[in-house]
Every structure is written in structure tokens, then in C-alpha cells.
Amino acid sequence: MMSLASCPLVLIGAGNMGGALLSGWLKRGVPGASIIVIDPRPSDTMMGLMSEAGATHLTEAPKNDTTAGILFLAVKPQLMDAVLPPLKPLIGPQTVVVSIAAGKTLAGIEAYLGKTAAIRAMPNTPAMVGRGVTGAYANETVSEPQRSLVETLLKVSGPVEWVATEADIDAVTALSGSGPAYVFYLVECMAEAGRKCGLPADLAMRLARETVAGAGELLHQSPDEASRLRKNVTSPGGTTAAALSVLMDDNGMQPLFDKAIAAAKKRAEELAV
Known part of the structure; x- marks a missing residue:
């Protein structure tokens, strides 16, 4: 489906939503070897899935000079302030950050990771059975190829609808997220x-x-x-x-x-x- 060998797809959090995305990516042909999952306590099911697919599992951010191609933030909003600071070394010129955490603005993310291409996405729980819908907003730094690639990755759990402003994500959260x-x-x-x-x-x-x-x-x-x-x-x-x-x-x-x-x-x- 894609080549992420030099700049991998990094998933932070393999809980319900992160796990649903990971499962969908692997089913749609994303090579496991191009995926790094960072989660201190993944479920046995997720561990088995990662092992079978050849994805890399880490309990914390890598200490080497790894640069993420796409950095997916799939942790609860209340954990973001603790999770984000160690991730800054993963950000490079070509990185796009995708957050599915409700309530965390792009400005709040950039306060930790610096100015970068970033997308806020709001999926809903039917994503766990491949029948979700996601509202998404991309900042001005996101390129068309990045946006297209992220849309493809989000579509594994259902259709994606793009909104014009970040403020619209609050309405998306109220309507389809909840x-x-x-x-x-x-x-x-x-x-x-x-x-x-x-x-x-x-x-x-x-x-x-x-x-x-x-x-x-x-x-x-x-x-x-x-x-x-x-x-x-x-x-x-x-x-x-x-x-x-x-x-x-x-x-x-x-x-x-x-x-x-x-x-x-x-x-x-x-x-x-």
C-alpha cells in the first residue's frame, strides 16, 4: 500500500481506537515492518497482532534517531501532557502528526512538539467494527499528499469528512463523536x-x-x-x-x-x- 521504511508510521496507544486503526491498517496492506507501536501495556490481543505482523512494539519513545513519517496520537486526552514531551525527537521536516484525542487542540500539541504538519481527527466507536465515521481538520502546513495518505489510513474504519476550521471539530465531536x-x-x-x-x-x-x-x-x-x-x-x-x-x-x-x-x-x- 505504501512505503514507510525510512520514516515509519508510529502509533501512540493501542487501546480501543488505536487498536482498531492498527488492525485495519494491517488488513489493508500496510506492512507491519513499517509500523512502530508505543504503548506500555497493550492487550494480549494487540501483542499477538503486532507479533504476527512483524510490527515493532515499544513501551516508550525510542532513544535512537527515529523520525516518524506519520505520528498517530491515540491516547486519552488526559494523558497527552505526559505522553507528548518524549515524542518531540520523532518529529522531522516530513512528519505529519495526527491526533484523535478529543479536546486537545493543535496549538496544545504544537506547544510540546513544535510547529509541524498536524491533523485533528474525531472518529467514533463504531470504528472498532469498521463502521465508524471520522471528522478531520488539517492545518495549513499539511501538504496534499500528506492529507491524502492520512485520509487513506483513517478510512480503514469508515468514511472521512473534512471540516473547514478547527472549531468545527467541536461540533463533529458533539454530533458523531458522541x-x-x-x-x-x-x-x-x-x-x-x-x-x-x-x-x-x-x-x-x-x-x-x-x-x-x-x-x-x-x-x-x-x-x-x-x-x-x-x-x-x-x-x-x-x-x-x-x-x-x-x-x-x-x-x-x-x-x-x-x-x-x-x-x-x-x-x-x-x-x-
Whole structure:
């Protein structure tokens, strides 16, 4: 897929998101020998994957004169201040830094690593099953070849959408980054409503889970807009229309989601450092 022999792909953190990326890269043909993973305590699964692929595993930043071609930061935001300083020797003129840590601005990263080509990306947890979506912003130092290469690497977990400003990443975080939790809570609410209508709790949960999973797959595969798919299910005067008259009321789901996502965006802005 690519040649990173002289300037390797360095992944910092092989947890849920980092591990999903690593697995996707190897499946898509990135040679393991070109990958360095720095993680003090990777899981047994990740250790096995790295060993089988021939990737290099380190518990800390290398002491030699290694220069990263791409430096992927996949650690929790609260760990970044401790993780970043030892990584500065890895930065060279051709390095592009990619951060998937929520709340850590490019300015905050550059305070430790210096001015460099850098990209902020916000994937979401369905990336762990190859069905995520990532919002990304590239600073002015990122070249088109670097941007294209990073997009290819991010696409192993799903589509990539580029935004015009770094501030837009806060909105991406609120919508798609946190979004899976909203969908999971929808399943909880549907199941509880089914239980209150008389269904056994376990049956109600199975029906809710499969309904949301199936509707998501239909949305994924269909060329139709979400509104068209909704209308296709809704017969005039029928049961779906009765439910939607409540959900689409002036006090229904839209104003509630407006408030919820605005609250998430505000919190993302507050956390930005």
C-alpha cells in the first residue's frame, strides 16, 4: 500500500481506537515492518497482532534517531501532557502528526512538539467494527499528499469528512463523536417503552437492538434520504404516524436533540486546551 521504511508510521496507544486503526491498517496492506507501536501495556490481543505482523512494539519513545513519517496520537486526552514531551525527537521536516484525542487542540500539541504538519481527527466507536465515521481538520502546513495518505489510513474504519476550521471539530465531536451513545440510549428507551407496554424486558431489548441495527444498515445501504426512508414506513393514520405525531411534536425529539448536541459542543469547547 505504501512505503514507510525510512520514516515509519508510529502509533501512540493501542487501546480501543488505536487498536482498531492498527488492525485495519494491517488488513489493508500496510506492512507491519513499517509500523512502530508505543504503548506500555497493550492487550494480549494487540501483542499477538503486532507479533504476527512483524510490527515493532515499544513501551516508550525510542532513544535512537527515529523520525516518524506519520505520528498517530491515540491516547486519552488526559494523558497527552505526559505522553507528548518524549515524542518531540520523532518529529522531522516530513512528519505529519495526527491526533484523535478529543479536546486537545493543535496549538496544545504544537506547544510540546513544535510547529509541524498536524491533523485533528474525531472518529467514533463504531470504528472498532469498521463502521465508524471520522471528522478531520488539517492545518495549513499539511501538504496534499500528506492529507491524502492520512485520509487513506483513517478510512480503514469508515468514511472521512473534512471540516473547514478547527472549531468545527467541536461540533463533529458533539454530533458523531458522541453520537453512538445517543443511539444506544435510544435503544434503552425503546426497550423500556416496550416493557411498559407489556413485553418481557429481555424480548423488548432484543427487538429494540435488532430494529435499530437493521434500520442503520438499511440507511447505510439505501440511496434514499433518511426522511424518505421514514416516510416509506409511515402509512397515513397508521401506528407509525401515531408515534411520530409525538416524536415530531414541537416539544419532541428535534428540540431535545438541539439542546443535547449544543450541550455536548459547549463542553467540547470548554475542554479544548
